[in-house]
Amino acid sequence: xxxxxxxxxxxxxxxxxxxxxxxxxxxxxxxxxxxxxxxxxxxxxxxxxxxxxxxxxxxxxxxxxxxxxxxxxxxxxxxxxxxxxxxxxxxxxxxxxxxxxxxxxxxxxxxxxxxxxxxxxxxxxxxxxxxxxxxxxxxxxxxxxxxxxxxxxxxxxxxxxxxxxxxxxxxxxxxxxxxxxxxxxxxxxxxxxxxxxxxxxxxxxxxxxxxxxxxxxxxxxxxxxxxxxxxxxxxxxxxxxxxxxxxxxxxxxxxxxxxxxxxxxxxxxxxxxxxxxxxxxxxxxxxxxxxxxxxxxxxxxxxxxxxxxxxxxxxxxxxxxxxxxxxxxxxxxxxxxxxxxxxxxxxxxxxxxxxxxxxxxxxxxxxxxxxxxxxxxxxxxxxxxxxxxxxxxxxxxxxxxxxxxxxxxxxxxxxxxxxxxxxxxxxxxxxxxxxxxxxxxxxxxxxxxxxxxxxxxxxxxxxxxxxxxxxxxxxxxxxxxxxxxxxxxxxxxxxxxxxxxxxxxxxxxxxxxxxxxxxxxxxxxxxxxxxxxxxxxxxxxxxxxxxxxxxxxxxxxxxxxxxxxxxxxxxxxxxxxxxxxxxxxxxxxxxxxxxxxxxxxxxxxxxxxxxxxxxxxxxxxxxxxxxxxxxxxxxxxxxxxxxxxxxxxxxxxxxxxxxxxxxxxxxxxxxxxxxxxxxxxxxxxxxxxxxxxxxxxxxxxxxxxxxxxxxxxxxxxxxxxxxxxxxxxxxxxxxxxxxxxxxxxxxxxxxxxxxxxxxxxxxxxxxxxxxxxxxxxxxxxxxxxxxxxxxxxxxxxxxxxxxxxxxxxxxxxxxxxxxxxxxxxxxxxxxxxxxxxxxxxxxxxxxxxxxxxxxxxxxxxxxxxxxxxxxxxxxxx
Numbered sequence: 089x090x091x092x093x094x095x096x097x098x099x100x101x102x103x104x105x106x107x108x109x110x111x112x113x114x115x116x117x118x119x120x121x122x123x124x125x126x127x128x129x130x131x132x133x134x135x136x137x138x139x140x141x142x143x144x145x146x147x148x149x150x151x152x153x154x155x156x157x158x159x160x161x162x163x164x165x166x167x168x169x170x171x172x173x174x175x176x177x178x179x180x181x182x183x184x185x186x187x188x189x190x191x192x193x194x195x196x197x198x199x200x201x202x203x204x205x206x207x208x209x210x211x212x213x214x215x216x217x218x219x220x221x222x223x224x225x226x227x228x229x230x231x232x233x234x235x236x237x238x239x240x241x242x243x244x245x246x247x248x249x250x251x252x253x254x255x256x257x258x259x260x261x262x263x264x265x266x267x268x269x270x271x272x273x274x275x276x277x278x279x280x281x282x283x284x285x286x287x288x289x290x291x292x293x294x295x296x297x298x299x300x301x302x303x304x305x306x307x308x309x310x311x312x313x314x315x316x317x318x319x320x321x322x323x324x325x326x327x328x329x330x331x332x333x334x335x336x337x338x339x340x341x342x343x344x345x346x347x348x349x350x351x352x353x354x355x356x357x358x359x360x361x362x363x364x365x366x367x368x369x370x371x372x373x374x375x376x377x378x379x380x381x382x383x384x385x386x387x388x389x390x391x392x393x394x395x396x397x398x399x400x401x402x403x404x405x406x407x408x409x410x411x412x413x414x415x416x417x418x419x420x421x422x423x424x425x426x427x428x429x430x431x432x433x434x435x436x437x438x439x440x441x442x443x444x445x446x447x448x449x450x451x452x453x454x455x456x457x458x459x460x461x462x463x464x465x466x467x468x469x470x471x472x473x474x475x476x477x478x479x480x481x482x483x484x485x486x487x488x489x490x491x492x493x494x495x496x497x498x499x500x501x502x503x504x505x506x507x508x509x510x511x512x513x514x515x516x517x518x519x520x521x522x523x524x525x526x527x528x529x530x531x532x533x534x535x536x537x538x539x540x541x542x543x544x545x546x547x548x549x550x551x552x553x554x555x556x557x558x559x560x561x562x563x564x565x566x567x568x569x570x571x572x573x574x575x576x577x578x579x580x581x582x583x584x585x586x587x588x589x590x591x592x593x594x595x596x597x598x599x600x601x602x603x604x605x606x607x608x609x610x611x612x613x614x615x616x617x618x619x620x621x622x623x624x625x626x627x628x629x630x631x632x633x634x635x636x637x638x639x640x641x642x643x644x645x646x647x648x649x650x651x652x653x654x655x656x657x658x659x660x661x662x663x664x665x666x667x668x669x670x671x672x673x674x675x676x677x678x679x680x681x682x683x684x685x686x687x688x689x690x691x692x693x694x695x696x697x698x699x700x701x702x703x704x705x706x707x708x709x710x711x712x713x714x715x716x717x718x719x720x721x722x723x724x725x726x727x728x729x730x731x732x733x734x735x736x737x738x739x740x741x742x743x744x745x746x747x748x749x750x751x752x753x754x755x756x757x758x759x760x761x762x763x764x765x766x767x768x769x770x771x772x773x774x775x776x777x778x779x780x781x782x783x784x785x786x787x788x789x790x791x792x793x794x795x796x797x798x799x800x801x802x803x804x805x806x807x808x809x810x811x812x813x814x815x816x817x818x819x820x821x822x823x824x825x826x827x828x829x830x831x832x833x834x835x836x837x838x839x840x841x842x843x844x845x846x847x848x849x850x851x852x853x854x855x856x857x858x859x860x861x862x863x864x865x866x867x868x869x870x871x872x873x874x875x876x877x878x879x880x881x882x883x884x885x886x887x888x889x890x891x892x893x894x895x896x897x898x899x900x901x902x903x904x905x906x907x908x909x910x911x912x913x914x915x916x917x918x919x920x921x922x923x924x925x926x927x928x929x930x931x932x933x934x935x936x937x938x939x940x941x942x943x944x945x946x947x948x949x950x951x952x953x954x955x956x957x958x959x960x961x962x963x964x965x
Contacts, residue, residue: 099418145906151324201345235457241269242341242695243681246715247714252672252673254671256707261754266722267662267721270685271658273658290645292646297340298678299696306318311680341442344696346691347691366397367511367512368385368401369514370403371475372475374466381597385517386460388598389602402448406426407479408483410445411445413447414443426483430485430486451947458709473518478526481547513564527543547575547578551580551582561580563576563586563587565587573796584653586888589799591891598904607887611656614685616648617651617682621669622672622674622678626666648682659811663725677947679700680696681699707755719771720817727743728787741787744787748959756959764960765959771962776910778948781909784816814849818848818850820833823874835912836913841858841941842860844868844874846875847908848882848890852893853893854893855879
């Protein structure tokens, strides 16, 4: 459990209970460009501020040194080195007479520093045996200090220094915490070893680079509990240089890999990626237009699968049809009634029969194509979509049974690991209205509330059953029929999967189908977190639940927080909120994250990440170490956790306002002879992130239906740092002559009639084409094509794949673009130039034309919002 008993752990949020209407409102008549499949070439990186259409530029706000598929950057690719362009001229603010320099692009990122040096506080020297204190300290005192660029990308702290004073360190408006992405792949190197770990006999923590070691005896002192441990001779050395050759004593991240295992059905594969079996569960109640799009997506999906991937196909409507791959000439299926759960006898007859229900693609690709081609539209068109019988729950039960049980392919000599690392992908076009886990067709049913509550519980239990068998359930919904998101969400969430809404079953749906099938990084994951005694973890948000340590190896005084991961994927993260128990006396605090899982190569991995943060008394030193973006994402996750309904979302907007005021009062400065407070200059990025959060789709009124916000909220709470940041604050790129792109703040001042703009908002990417540019023969089309190419490359590895929508200036669809930008046109000219320096390049005529193009509305600008709290916004960084 946590380091302090009274701390309450809040894991990934409960399913929201939105109104029972609609699922997704399509945008009428946009120029729609769906995301493409991942290309074989990684994006290239341009000079500062200019981005080619086939390049990716650094984010417009400070970004820790981290690569992620969700951000369109392939894992393992080198990080681009981007210099900061020269700052624009200084400006004078009427509110602050002093001239303040600023930059058009962010300052150099400041990732978390894992400091080094002597790790023992001088206030309480430990009692040591078999050696002297001087010898023990000497082995670590000469280590080089870690620089900011050497941090582990799997752990991002909100600050790389910790305040010693408990009262200030625990100020809830800012807080302290970390984002942990245990499933992120690490480049194979010297920090990957194939041997047993060395652990503290007292608390269970792992030997690491911050431990003090007695060279003569090899004894090492734990940094968490200060216990002295034997190393079984492994750390006996003649000099400290010899110890630096050991990965765990020279790197903050070490992967301990074991390729042997005694689990039933396991076979060791050290150099081959094992493809997870997939079962498609397909809605059989679609109209012809939806079915045609779905068939195209399904054909493309099976063509993209690796030859060794085993696939199963199930259709559900009033009945459940399980397709048999042994029939090559016709589409043949075994049928189950959908109004009740299948009996054990019927499932045994299916599993031990002669049919083949899971078959590798290299042997059954033509059969899969023939099955998809045989699908027919719903034959009772007079029945409304929402009233058609769909037995989704029964179909998923049958799919689980197929994945768990033996199949006919075993008789052909093919060895498989039953149930491990499996995935069920549901293609749904309407609600579950038949059989277990179903709800009535109509909300007016007199017993609807009770039946919905029963369905929620049943779906959650089914999801947990899938998780116990290492099977993830993803639900991809499409169309205009309401799918009853509150009922389906627990099924996906409890299994470790996701629920995604689409406008239709077209290309965007097909891309997500392909990315869902290949995104898993492993299975059987659980995370142990150990901290210094001064720190305790007060809350955990993300795809995990509390695990009982009794199931694992026990130690005498192990106070680790243990979390069972619902799935192991690169695109997920856990948000940890931390507090201090008392005033800190030591110079450092320590953290260790041990993540145990089976990877895609079926090897057992223990990934150990150790961190040491210095403690400080100075508030300015602490604020200078705060990572605005990480802190902003943590605040947003804590806020969204409580925003379970539309009314809650309104309340959370108020908490953001109060948070800004409290940070200004606690950490800012009061202006002389005034009631105004100056927001801390060290946190220059944070307030604008929170402004985007309260206006954007997560809390604002941009989305058309509460179901959409509920799906987006659940996705955000589990998302990686990169995707979370983009979902909060959009990234704005303006097209320039020669096919280059200039990165600008996400302000409405970018809507210049002679330009094209790309706005990346995580789950949506918008392309806005100015009227003047569109009127120029050839130039408008070229700019639009360049923007589409850039949008596709920015999101080529992101899951879910975002919608890419393009529209022209003045069109009705452009409101979706405008609503996500800061309305800076309301600010005075000096403030516009300060925060949007590109305006200085415009002529007087162009600026006049830009000003006249805006419509008046009541939304405050960022600066107006800050001043409404009697807080002066920080100067641009």
